[in-house]
Amino acid sequence: MGRWEPNAHERLQHAALELFHERGYDHTTVGDIAARAGLTERTFFRYFTDKREVLFSGANDLAAIIVTAIAAAPTDVAPLDTVVLGLAATAPGFEPRRAYARRRQTLITAHPELHERELIKLAALATAIATSLHHRGLPRPAASLVAETGIALFKHAFERWVDDAKKHDLAHHLQAALAELRVVTAAAARAPRRRARSA
């Protein structure tokens, strides 16, 4: 019923991050966030289900970008490369937000309830990726494995991107992570097979 508030979403997000930084995440309430943004709690809850959600509201947009890029990828690109290509499509959007991403990452690492939410969002992202690979003809179990592996690459690349003094973009770090994965996977082929399959 409340009147329309211009940029309420952004104002709330900005206020929340300011307060999390100033007072700590645990000592910031939804009421504090709304007050700092010059809005009501009721308005807050029109945009976010809770305090945590402020940090995760971009997840759906992210999934949409990735899935769209996967759907548009040439069909002769191998599945894991397709996923990396999809993930890399998020790089331009992340690029101007590196400082924000670093602060957000620090918060998430420090708070189990945020870490929890992050894991859930990443699991949902893996499911979305698996579904879009499946639509491209990859059987379900393989699609899930490739999607989960893609998420492992994404987490790895994201952490390196956030702290990269050289300022390479996320797409660069995704390619580097994929190259690294290839090394550990390929190296395995040269390792001796000592294990007796006795069990």
Added chain:
Amino acid sequence: MGRWEPNAHERLQHAALELFHERGYDHTTVGDIAARAGLTERTFFRYFTDKREVLFSGANDLAAIIVTAIAAAPTDVAPLDTVVLGLAATAPGFEPRRAYARRRQTLITAHPELHERELIKLAALATAIATSLHHRGLPRPAASLVAETGIALFKHAFERWVDDAKKHDLAHHLQAALAELRVVTAAAARAPRRRARSA
């Protein structure tokens, strides 16, 4: 202060699974579980922090088995194979519990709060694996990537093991998952590189 209750842990676990099956997870309380096991709520909370935890109390044992096997692996085994070897060490323990694992998996899939806990436990497992790889000399970032990839293989293998009509053991499914990952990773090398790095 209560008197010693023989096999309280197992009795509570058994009672909980019975009740989750009979009444549904949501309609089972800690009080119900304790009563069915012939124990008090106080005793329940000596073993488990909450109702969810009944399904996850084996996670620490699991991590210990995996980490021990990784530490004992020959040093010339490649990192990802080392992780698979560590994960495969859990196979004998899982083997007699396939029916239980299948029921547990169904519960987890159906209840977001259980799925959440599962994700947290798997993330903790990935951290434990990364640490043990690091102790074997693998640098931190690579260790995390390999550990996360190992968890992706584990999830994939576990799902297939739970439903395997042919009754192959978990170690078999882990090797199959690793072989599958090698295919998608290696195939990528043959894929054309169409992507322009323009971003």
